[in-house]
Amino acid sequence: MLDTPAPTAAAADPTDAAMLRVDAVIRERLASRVALIDQISRYIIGAGGKRIRPRLVLLFSEALGFAGPERYELAAIVEFIHTATLLHDDVVDESALRRGRATANAMFGNAASVLVGDFLYSRAFQMMVSVNRMRVLEVLADATNVIAEGEVLQLMNMHDPDLAVDDYLRVIRFKTAKLFEASARLGAVLAEAPAALEESCAEFGRSLGTAFQLVDDLLDYEGNSSELGKNVGDDLREGKPTLPLLLAMERSGTADRALIRHAIEHGELQKLPEILAIVRGTGALDATRDAAEGEARKASAVLDALPPSRAREALLELCARSIHRSS
Ligand code: GRG
Numbered sequence: 210m211l212d213t214p215a216p217t218a219a220a221a222d223p224t225d226a227a228m229l230r231v232d233a234v235i236r237e238r239l240a241s242r243v244a245l246i247d248q249i250s251r252y253i254i255g256a257g258g259k260r261i262r263p264r265l266v267l268l269f270s271e272a273l274g275f276a277g278p279e280r281y282e283l284a285a286i287v288e289f290i291h292t293a294t295l296l297h298d299d300v301v302d303e304s305a306l307r308r309g310r311a312t313a314n315a316m317f318g319n320a321a322s323v324l325v326g327d328f329l330y331s332r333a334f335q336m337m338v339s340v341n342r343m344r345v346l347e348v349l350a351d352a353t354n355v356i357a358e359g360e361v362l363q364l365m366n367m368h369d370p371d372l373a374v375d376d377y378l379r380v381i382r383f384k385t386a387k388l389f390e391a392s393a394r395l396g397a398v399l400a401e402a403p404a405a406l407e408e409s410c411a412e413f414g415r416s417l418g419t420a421f422q423l424v425d426d427l428l429d430y431e432g433n434s435s436e437l438g439k440n441v442g443d444d445l446r447e448g449k450p451t452l453p454l455l456l457a458m459e460r461s462g463t464a465d466r467a468l469i470r471h472a473i474e475h476g477e478l479q480k481l482p483e484i485l486a487i488v489r490g491t492g493a494l495d496a497t498r499d500a501a502e503g504e505a506r507k508a509s510a511v512l513d514a515l516p517p518s519r520a521r522e523a524l525l526e527l528c529a530r531s532i533h534r535s536s
Contacts, residue, residue, distance in 0.1 A: 222526075223519045224267040227281070231263050234285040238336060241328065249313050249325040253292055256308035259536070261421070262287040262392040264527065269396020269410050272520035279340050280399055286340075286349065287392045289333040294356060294388075296326035301360070302447055309438035344398050352391035359383025368448040370470040374455055381422040382415065389418030409514040413524070416511070420504035421531045426451040427497045428535070430488055436535045445484065448476030452500065454484075456493035465491075498532075505532050 239250045263284030270280045298304075299312040300319045306312060314322040330353070337346050363380045366372050393414030397407040428437055429444040430453050444451050450473050458466050465487045472480050488494055505528045515521045 222264070222523050223271060224264050224523065227267050227271075227284075228260060228263065230281045231260075231267070231284040231288070234281045235288060238285060238289070238332060245317075245321060246325055246328050249296075249317050249321060250292075250329060252310075252316065253296060253308070253313050253325075254288075256310050258288075258292075258308055260288060261527070261531070262291050262388055265389060265392035265414060265417075265524075266395050266399075268520045268524050268527070269393050270399045271396075272515050272518050272524065273397055273400035273402050273406070273410075275396070275400035277399065279342075280396070282336055282340055283345065283395050283399065286333045286336050287388065287395070289329045289336070290349065290353060291388060293326040293330035293333070294360075296322045296329070298360070301364075302443060304439065304443055306434065306439045309435075342398070345395060348391050348394055348398060352387045355383050355387045359385075359387065363449070366450060368474050368476065369450055370454075370458065370473040372450040372455065374452065377450065377452060377455060378419070381419055381426075385422040385425075386415045386418030389421065390414035393417075406514060409511050413508045413511040416504045416508035417528060417531060420501040420508065420528070423452060423497055423501035423504065424532060424534060427453060427494055427501070429453075430485055431494055432535060438536055442478050442481045445472055445481055446476055446478040448473050452497045453488045453493045456496050457484075457488045457491045460491035460493060461487055501532055505529070 235254060239247065239254065241247050241250070266284040266287055267280055270276070295307065296313055299307055300314045300322050303314075304312050305315050310316075312322075313325065317325075333349070334346075337349055359380050359382070362376075363384060366376065366380060390411045391414070394407055394411040397410040402410070426444065429441055429451065432441050434441050445454075454469055454473060458469050461469070468480060469484060469487065471477070472484055509525055509528045512521055512524055515524075
């Protein structure tokens with residue numbers, strides 16, 4: 210089990226009030242003179258989302274003593290980038306449900322979703338320019354580039370039942386952990402923290418982001434669509450070789466392994482119940498959760514480099530919540 214405390218419902222998050230400021234920035238910066246952009250961007254952003262990445266910016270800047278208004282702008286920027294990737298990803302994956310609603314591609318079509326994703330992505334860069342710090346631009350230009358590489362790598366790995374676990378991990382570090390890493394790092398950049406401390410923050414984000422995606426991949430098998438706000442089984446439908454399947458293949462006999470291989474190669478959802486039974490029976494889901502807990506533990510350990518503060522406690526809590534979640 211994770212060493213971090215179990216999440217407590219009553220714990221006050223020091224970013225709650227600051228997040229209201231971030232939401233105000235988000236609303237203000239979504240504005241476009243083009244009605245369809247307004248409609249779609251408000252549709253997806255208004256659906257909520259956990260806002261984890263902006264919280265990382267706020268918590269790291271607070272933990273390191275920075276309280277300037279740029280933190281709200283940067284928090285909104287990472288949420289815009291995240292939302293742009295979701296808009297694009299749902300088109301690529303042909304997903305129908307996101308944040309408990311029909312996806313933007315299902316509601317407005319693929320072309321509109323991709324283009325509004327481009328709007329949010331480029332608006333994020335306009336906002337970065339307004340922060341006027343070359344290092345911020347560098348961190349986010351690098352991160353978005355790596356995220357795109359991760360998605361292309363994932364595309365190349367699709368339908369490949371022989372994917373190595375290390376190659377799977379590389380994809381999730383690129384496509385998901387990189388934005389967590391950048392968000393945490395930006396808190397340190399704002400606070401002008403020494404290089405070694407900035408690296409520790411980045412390492413926290415990398416580990417937490419990896420844990421987060423491992424749980425995401427797990428929930429695609431054992432989650433509940435209404436709690437998750439997206440359809441379970443999407444990964445299998447697409448033939449995506451994620452850790453639960455890779456581990457189940459390693460641990461199962463010839464017939465079960467052949468069933469999973471076939472499902473990955475052909476992207477079959479009909480066999481989901483049988484595959485779920487194999488994934489559960491072989492302990493692959495538990496092993497995936499263990500891997501996520503290991504990453505979350507690594508993230509928690511990094512926090513020792515930070516001075517004690519409310520924000521540091523909230524980061525610890527975030528590690529626990531990222532593992533023990535149903536959405
Ligand atoms: C636009 C830079 C750019 C790249 C496009 C499509 C693509 C390349 C990247 C997709 C990356 C992606 C969607 C990774 C998955 C990340 C992930 C776990 C998303 C879900 O995050 P949550 O659970 O979502 O934080 P909410 O809805 O809570 O905000």
